[in-house]
Amino acid sequence: MVNVSIARRYARALLEASGASADEVLAQLEVFVGALQSSRELADVVNNPAYTGTQRNNVVDALIKSAGNVNPSLVSALKLLTERGRLATLPDIARIYRDLVDVRMGRVRGRITSAKKLDAAAVKSMEGALEKLTQKKVVLETKEDPSLIGGATATVGSQTYDGSLRSQLDELKHRLRS
DSSP states (O other): OOOHHHHHHHHHHHHHHHGGGHHHHHHHHHHHHHHHHHOHHHHHHHHOTTSOHHHHHHHHHHHHHHHOSOOHHHHHHHHHHHHTTOGGGHHHHHHHHHHHHHHHHTEEEEEEEESSOOOHHHHHHHHHHHHHHHSSEEEEEEEEOGGGOSSEEEEETTEEEEOOHHHHHHHHHHHHHO
16 A cells, blocks of 8 residues: 555655746656556566666666656656655656646646547637636546437536536436426
């Protein structure tokens, strides 16, 4: 079980160190997390105690070098996590860091679920409408669910906006039974 307080501590420290380049660090951090999660070999190096600290450091150095121009605060954080044997917490650190950056930037994240894939213009339009409702910058993730039949549902924070045909049909069914 990962200790969330440890991940939160590292995420806060990274946020302070990244300063004005917090969004840049977030993007780079998500690339590293994606690399670790998509490669069984990298995950093995991170989690398997059979690898020495030197081997782990060499792998992390190679990852940093292959990534190109990585923010120095992120380089320091990755090396520190490797030295302290906490690189396995990187996905949790990234999740908490993203939330902290969103708060700093006045953003909220949400999910829009539709029956069919939405084009970029429709997603932008939904983001604009939700920004007016929430008074914050909204970043939407899209998802498809054919059971909705048509329309869409949007969840931003704990608030759900349901404009799906399925919910409208269920509401009509409920009214007709009453």
